[in-house]
Amino acid sequence: MAFLLLSGCSASSRPFDLPARPSGGVFQTTSQNGTVLFETPAELMGAQVVAEAIDRYYDKAAAALGCRRNEPVDVWLIPGWRSLGSTNQDRIIFDSSPRSLSYADLTLVHEFVHWHSEGSVLEENLPHSMIEGICEYIAISLVERGRAFRLNLYSELLEEAWARGDALALSARLSIDKAEWLSLDRTTRYELYALSYTIVARIGLDRVCEEARIGPLSVDDMLRLACPGEDGVESLFKS
Ligand SMILES: [Zn+2]
Numbered sequence: 001m002a003f004l005l006l007s008g009c010s011a012s013s014r015p016f017d018l019p020a021r022p023s024g025g026v027f028q029t030t031s032q033n034g035t036v037l038f039e040t041p042a043e044l045m046g047a048q049v050v051a052e053a054i055d056r057y058y059d060k061a062a063a064a065l066g067c068r069r070n071e072p073v074d075v076w077l078i079p080g081w082r083s084l085g086s087t088n089q090d091r092i093i094f095d096s097s098p099r100s101l102s103y104a105d106l107t108l109v110h111e112f113v114h115w116h117s118e119g120s121v122l123e124e125n126l127p128h129s130m131i132e133g134i135c136e137y138i139a140i141s142l143v144e145r146g147r148a149f150r151l152n153l154y155s156e157l158l159e160e161a162w163a164r165g166d167a168l169a170l171s172a173r174l175s176i177d178k179a180e181w182l183s184l185d186r187t188t189r190y191e192l193y194a195l196s197y198t199i200v201a202r203i204g205l206d207r208v209c210e211e212a213r214i215g216p217l218s219v220d221d222m223l224r225l226a227c228p229g230e231d232g233v234e235s236l237f238k239s
Pocket residue numbers: 009010011110114132135
């Protein structure tokens with residue numbers, strides 16, 4: 001299974017997750033929406049790629065989500081970071097190794113959505129898995145590069161989970177909190193990305209946000225909205 005192109009996000013508010021702040025150089029965006037910090041001159045080109053992604057997608061991610069943080073974002077380039085991207089309080093950490101840079105836009109849009117949703121009513125009222133689903137939904141909607149690959153992979157992961165008889169167990173895991181999400185093994189985490197993306201796509205992003213603004217939603221509420229009537233969760237696993 002090819003996982004290399006997935007965003008592999010690890011949204012976290014735990015301060016001990018932080019690497020050292022890069023201090024070798026700073027790349028400013030033209031939009032004033034953010035700053036890219038890096039350690040070595042070899043990372044300058046990566047910093048430019050990330051700055052362009054901020055210019056292109058930061059505002060669009062906020063518009064799609066319907067909420068926005070006012071302060072500009074700091075993106076720290078950390079080659080070989082433990083995941084492709086992490087949003088941690090006041091910065092986004094981005095793995096600037098070459099394989100990660102080729103799909104920087106998908107990863108960064110996913111993280112911009114975490115960034116804008118931090119502390120919002122959406123984060124308050126939705127299970128963490130659904131925030132991940134929203135991040136994936138907006139990233140896949142806005143970024144064309146890698147989209148078809150990712151959608152095919154998600155269909156494949158869900159079909160395989162169904163064939164193994166894991167559909168109900170996987171659906172039950174949608175209720176885990178942010179800390180548990182971070183401790184998932186990689187395969188399960190990507191299966192949950194696939195499932196949460198599919199739920200958000202099925203309900204519709206606007207409706208998910210609208211319902212979450214009214215009050216808290218459980219995973220069962222989300223599944224009922226995604227699979228009305230006699231449909232059951234089966235349909236989520238079959239493309
Ligand atoms: Zn994420």
